[in-house]
Amino acid sequence: MKINKLNIIILLGLVAIIGILVLQLLWTRQAYTIEEKKFSQKSHIALLEVSKKLYEGTNNELPSDNPVQKVSNDYYVVNINNDFDPKILEFYLKTEFAKVNITTDFEYAMYNCQSDEMVYGNYISFTNKNLAPQKVYFPKHKNLVYYFAVRFPNETAYLFSSLKFWFVLTIALIVILLIYVYSIFTILQQKKYSELQRDFINNMTHEFKTPLSSILIASNYLSKQPQIQSDEKLEKYTGIIIAQSNKLNAHIEKVLNIAKSDNSALILNKEHIGVIATIQNVVESIHLKYPETKVTIETRKDEHIIHADAFHFTNLVYNLIDNSVKYCEKTPEITVCISEEKDKLKIAFIDNGIGIYGKNISFIFDKFFRISNSRSNEVTGFGLGLYYVKKICVLHNWKIIPSGNDTGGLTMTILIPKANAV
Structure with missing residues (x-):
């Protein structure tokens, strides 16, 4: 495979994985937004049902306007034009939140007309029953007489926990991307070293063949001289030179053939x-x-x-x-x-x-x-x-x-x- 084709394949693979990762992040963000809207809707439904329960058995009628107001992402205020018991309120909150499958911790407070301030009610924990957190200040709201407020301190963590699959998949894609980048870097490094090794071997063997050819030519000429043929020792040594030169030449040819086969595929007949x-x-x-x-x-x-x-x-x-x-x-x-x-x-x-x-x-x-x-x-x-x-x-x-x-x-x-x- 040519290096240009390899670069194109690497680039396309990298773009594809990055594209999938970006899409995954966008999908995760969209999923979080959807979960946040669902949580807000369930909270509204539950708090509206609580307000209806508080009106039952009283002479007052439920106001036509929506009594539930979302002040912030985790803070709700419910307007009740009727006096209510805190214990009953806590019971209704637990019941209605359970019906809509809200299992995250919450805390509530009520407005006290006599002291003109918000009175902290209780912290309801679904994970740790013995938890005793510090009381949080609930601000007052104008134009409201009988009302209560609910805060979800762990709403963000609760929403993230419902998206575990999305986050695991995103982390897996990030890990795959890192492994891909590392693998490509390693492959390119090995390819570079392999090319350097092959070039070195080719240059080395070609440099060896030139003086070796000269040695073989001179040795063969020398072996035919009468002075060498008449001397047993000189003829033996000349034969050793020729034999070892031929052996070295065979090794060099083998190295060249291997280097050639690495660079281009061998054709079998x-x-x-x-x-x-x-x-x-x-x-x-x-x-x-x-x-x-x-x-x-x-x-x-x-x-x-x-x-x-x-x-x-x-x-x-x-x-x-x-x-x-x-x-x-x-x-x-x-x-x-x-x-x-x-x-x-x-x-x-x-x-x-x-x-x-x-x-x-x-x-x-x-x-x-x-x-x-x-x-x-x-x-x-x-x-x-x-x-x-x-x-x-x-x-x-x-x-x-x-x-x-x-x-x-x-x-x-x-x-x-x-x-x-x-």
Whole structure:
């Protein structure tokens, strides 16, 4: 994916999440406004019913005007042109508030004609029955003779508590937005480091190839000189220079191929190939390099045909066997077991090497990963062989599973779906 496309996707995702968050905040605000209106309506209904109750059994008639006045968000005044008992008032308030499902604390006060002041009545708590709050001053109101006032000190908290779902959802969206931003920042940082690493590897390997080519040309010319061919030691040393230069050149080519495959997808040229024939060809090459190596192929059929890239499959098999040989402290003995299990073709490479144990086994397919031990320090390489093997398996939709052997060594099992086999 090009960086321009990635930036567009990141920007669109960020805009979408921010847009959803803004909408959520607007919906939450609207929900709070609706809850506030509902609470005000229920309070009006309850207080109106209280005023009607206070008029029952009296000779006075209920005034035509609405006796309930909302002075502020949490403060109501009810005009009653009739004397009433505070105990009866408190009973009616509790009853009517319960009917409309108002369960928040409230306090009330009544106007006293004799003292010309508001007399604090009581604080009714639904959460803490033993609560004894300080008395709050209730202001007087002009042109009213018999009236009482009601205050809801916790109205805001009560309304917020009824919107728990909205607030939880809003917080969840904020957390998702923060995680998204952090993830994008991490991805961009890793992409930047990956590009720097790839550029460094490409530049490093290209810089190595120039002097290495000169060394190989000079060494090959030197090996053909009569003075070198006539001297056994000089010929041996020249051969060592050429062999080691070719090995280093092979490592550099491997690094370049891996870097190239990371930058652009590998193209597989699939064809029908024989598994056993391919492994036997690889074994012949291994014997030329490591004559003491013993490789045994166990199978119940003469041949197994698969649909794969012949070049990459050959390299895959070579890397697995070559690793088994290099990481062995005794005579290498490798058994290749080929079998058919249900809908899969199973190829297991079993060796008698030093093995891989513990948490290291989960990292063996990582690029440049090498285990620190006495044998790995003696083996040259960049830690790219198994990374390449894993990549080829993934491109073919195969599975590769590493596991330790009970008697030591390592087993690398490749599972090929029957859809890729013939």
